[in-house]
Amino acid sequence: MNRPIRAVSIFCMLLFLALMVNVTYLQFWHAKDLNEDPHNARVAEAAFSRERGAIIAGEGRDQVTLARSRDSDDHYKYLRVYPKPKMYANVTGFLTLGSQTGIERSENSVLSGEDDSLFVTRLVDLAQNQSSKGGNVLLTIDPKAQEAAYDALLSTVGPDGEGSVVAIEPKTGRILAMVSLPSYDPNLLASHDIPEAQKEFKRLDDDDSEPLVNRAIQTRLFPGSTFKIVTAAAAIENGLYNADDMVPAGATWQTPGTTGSNNVIDNEGRVGCNPEEIPFATAMAQSCNTAFAKMAVELGPEKLRETAEKFGFNSDYLQDLSPQAQSVYPTGTEDSDGNEVELNDAQTAQTGFGQFDVQATPLQMAMVVAALGNRGTLMRPYLVQEIQSPEYETLDTTDPEELRTAVSPSTADQVTELMVDTVEDGTAYPAAIPGVTVAGKTGTAQRGVPGKPPYGWFASFAPAEDAQVAVAVMIQEAPGKEIAGGQLGGPIAKAVMEAILDE
Template identity: 70%
Template sequence: MNKPIRTVSIFCMLLFVALMANVTYLQFFKAKELNTDPKNARVAAAAFSRERGLILVGDNPVARSEPVDDQYEFLRVYPQRQPYAHVTGYLQLGSQTGIERSQNDVLSGEDPRLFVNRLVDLLKGDTNQGGNVLLTLNPKAQRAAFQSLRDTVGPEGEGAVVAIEPRTGRILAMVSFPSYDPNELASHSSAEREDAYDRLAANDHEPLLNRAIQTRLFPGSTFKVVTAAAAIESGVYDADDEGESGATWQAPGTTGEGNVIDDEGRTGCSPETIEFATAMEDSCNTAFAKMAVEVGPETLREQAEAFGFNSDYLEDLSPQARSVFPEEVVDTIDGEQQDPRELNDAETARSGFGQFSVQSTPLQMAMVMAAIANNGSLMRPYLVQEVQTATFDVLETTEPEELREAISSQTASQLTELLVSTVDNGTASPAAIDGVSVAGKTGTAQRGVEGKAPYGWFVSFGPAENAEVAVAVMIQEAPGKDISGGQLGGPIAKAVMEAVLQQ
């Protein structure tokens, strides 16, 4: 064989080897990744055409697949529409959100736990059906949360509600407002889907945003519960003690009227020394600012983190924003960043009543109250109760998981006493329920922007002994209304608690 022919032969052989290597790599090593890649149009179309499993709340589907006469054969339908939209999410060609995304393997039938069912379907010649997902949500609580929040904030308002079963971590309600109709985004018409998405994405009120887990704001006075927990747990105070207060207070190291902490006219806070119960009932900023400085930023941070701040915890719905208690401060002097430092007294004081750089999601504040209600034990929150076959056989049930002991049972008992008194005698009275002992705390957080209304918060649990539900309400916008955590948030929390307790 002459040299030119030999060269061409070797080159062709190398091309053949390269081709075989690439085919082997794609079909063997990369097969799973390519099959699950949402950009894979063939796989996406096949999944879109499959009879997907149900998403259930109780016995009722909040997402199901219905047969249709088009190329995809099945259309995803969301019967409850807005109240469940941020939990279920929506299914589109090649993409999912919410539970549709986090439980996609189950709902599409690809989960390994459904292998036997797939095999049976294959042998019988039936189309592969997806498995079902049963959620933890309480339909009455979800409906009460959505309706009361919507009616309170109005059509141009914004807010969120989360309710948790303290002893298990089961999420009983999760609502974000404004909401949207996921049916519009699940349409088989690309023009309709794109028009709906563009309209929602352009809305200044961000209806696609799940404020319950994706929005973190200053928690305001609801964070005083964390400060009180740190003070009692560290031995600095007991619930029966008295502490320093005063009508105003200038934190050490600060000057100017802008750095004066006041109690916004609440005269019960004005004495230099007041009872711990009074400080909580009247939500005294000066008392909790001084308490935070006395406890110290390290202890305050440790307590916040014991409740879940600065960490992630919800595993079956994403994305979620991480609630924050500042770990350090970095100053900038003459344009240069300085070495990180601990919070000073003024920053610690404002952190003590949920301002400065403290940020929280509604889910996080519901977890704080749930841990207190559960004798100090913080449970992992979860939304998926069961994974089922298409014929409702249970494949897996979520078992409650303790994350940690956030506070001792003794501290939890003292905090419960203080919070019950705040409902019975203080600012949290709008959440009172006849015949039920309710624990609660209000919060009205300043935005730090002149002329902008504050954020309204309300957190509670009940019954105070053997609590069945802990609730957090966040009101971000309520045009035309005077935002107050107690007056606006309290009735919403009450409605949700009543819905659970009247089962």
């Protein structure tokens, strides 16, 4: 064989080998990823050509359908329908020909019928020459709590407002409510009129208020004074103070190592904080910044960070809905040479009341109070209660999972006592429920932007002695209203707690 023919033969053989390797990779190694890719047009069309499973919440007569498929008279056969669109949009997400979000995405294999747990169902359908149906997903959401959270938040911030509410069952980690405003109508995105659906998506995506963002898990802001719960827990857990001790306070405090009025911490006119020493209960009930700033410096950033991380900061924890933003207690700052250095006293003081670089999502703050309501034990939060067959038979159930001990039972009890005082005699009084002992804490966090209103927060749980529900409220924008965590967030938290406790 002459040289040119040999070269062409070798080249053809190499092309053939490359083709075989590529086909093998696509069909065996990469097939699962391609099938699960929401941008795969063939997969997307198949999803609209079979009866997709339902997303449901609640039990018995209180059960509601959040997403289902109905017959369609066009070539896609089925149309995805969301009966309570705006109330649940941030949880269900949406299904379109080009993408999936929320539970529609995270539980796609079940809803589409392709999950391994539905293998027997698919075999039966094949034997009976029937098209396979998707399985159903039962969520942990309590419809009454969700409705209470949505209605209360909407009436507080208005149609142009921004905020979120999260409620958790402390003993299990079940998410009972998850609301994000502004919301949107997923029915308009699931439409088979593709140009109109794309137009609607672009409108929502370009909206400065970000309605497609699930603020419960994707928006992190300064938690402000609600973070004082963590600081108090760290101080008690590390033996610095007990709940019945006197703590240092003062009308103002120049942060260590600084000069100038910009570095002076004050209490925004709360005169109960003025004495140099005050009861710990007063510091919490009156939300004294100087007390918690000094407490943070006494603890040091390492111990405060350690406690924050035990509550969930600097980590991921929600496994059945994504993406989520990590809540942050800062690990340090960069010096002039780009090296990471520990927080200094002035920075640590600011973190003691939820400022500087401390950032939290509403879910994170709900986890903090849920752990305290569970006497210090932090449970993993979850949204999916059951995986069901198309006939609503239970195939798999999520079991509660203990993440870690955030603080000791003794510490949790003492912080709870401080939070009860804050509801009964302090700034958190708007969450008080007659006949129920409520533990709560307000938060009004400065944005760090001149002329911009603060963020409003509220975190609580009830009953304090045997917590059934823990709630976090975050108010980002409330046009036309003065934002204050207690006045705006307290009644919202109260409405959600009452919805659960009245059942």
